[in-house]
Amino acid sequence: MKFDEIGNWSEVKLDIVREYAAAYSRILSAQESPSLYHVYIDAFAGAGMHISKSTGDFIPGSPLNALLIKPPFKEYHLIDFDSxxxxxxxxxxxxxxxxxxxxxxxxxxxxxxxFPKAKYSDYRRALCLLDPYGLHLNWEVMLTAAEMKSIEIFLNFPIMDMNMNVLKKDPGKVDPLQALRMTAFWGDESWRQAAYDVTGNLFGMPEKTNNEAMAEAFRQRLRKVAGFKYVPEPIPMRNNKGATVYYLFFASQKPVAADIVRAIFDKYRDKGKK
Ligand SMILES: C[S@@+](CC[C@H](N)C(=O)[O-])C[C@H]1O[C@@H](n2cnc3c(N)ncnc32)[C@H](O)[C@@H]1O
Structure with missing residues (x-):
């Protein structure tokens, strides 16, 4: 098996998720009356091990990082479609x-x-990492996590896949199959309004908006449409050329969770820019 080689931005993501997962597990383990059963979910789990592009060393992937956290989660679910x-x-x-x-x-x-293993009414809670390479995640997953009220998510918002494959400069040239992928991720067709601006232009020609506008529109969807109460500003993960590969989002129902993640994001914000 050839392990994935990962860039600096993925190492930053791994550090952020590990740091928050450790705090989450510590807080949930200490909770009494009622005590809670906390679950770790890694939906695009990968092989559990990667090779660092910068050093050539093996580095633990997100599932292994989660397994090493002390105190441990009560249960772990790791999913990948690659056998x-x-x-x-x-x-x-x-x-x-x-x-x-x-x-x-x-x-x-x-x-x-x-997700049925993480029901609020069963005193269960979950931290779920949704980390696809591209537009491979369906909106229903994010919506259900929000509706269950018991699940917090880290989400890879794959802006590079969107820019390269879906969001052509001329919206008339968007490939219908790529548009379907985008709609499956976004949840409806409102991505078109977020991606193209018709207001500032004298001739009413649509103009492509920028990455920040797309990320902010999606942040508002996670809050207002899905129903996550707290969605801190996401952190852009940039490659060596300075291009944003994806935004790492966090969404939760708990203010304290958002505060912890904001502090972690701030700590890593500059590293994500390298
Ligand atoms: C970015 S990698 C995950 C890296 C991992 N989260 C980490 O940080 O160590 C994405 C993984 O998702 C898997 N994948 C892609 N689409 C999937 C799907 N629809 N369901 C499950 N796994 C999928 C790929 O095989 C790949 O291993």
């Missing part, structure tokens, strides 16, 4: 009774099998 990666996840999980590995499309698996 070679799943084999490695299974090897990693073999010594644990409470780690469940799922092979297949996480969009279905989350809604049918995993």
């Amino acid at each position: 070679e990666k799943v084999d490695l996840l299974l090897e990693m999980a073999a010594e644990y009774q409470n780690v469940f590995v799922h092979e297949g499309d996480c969009n279905g698996i989350l809604l049918e099998k995993v």
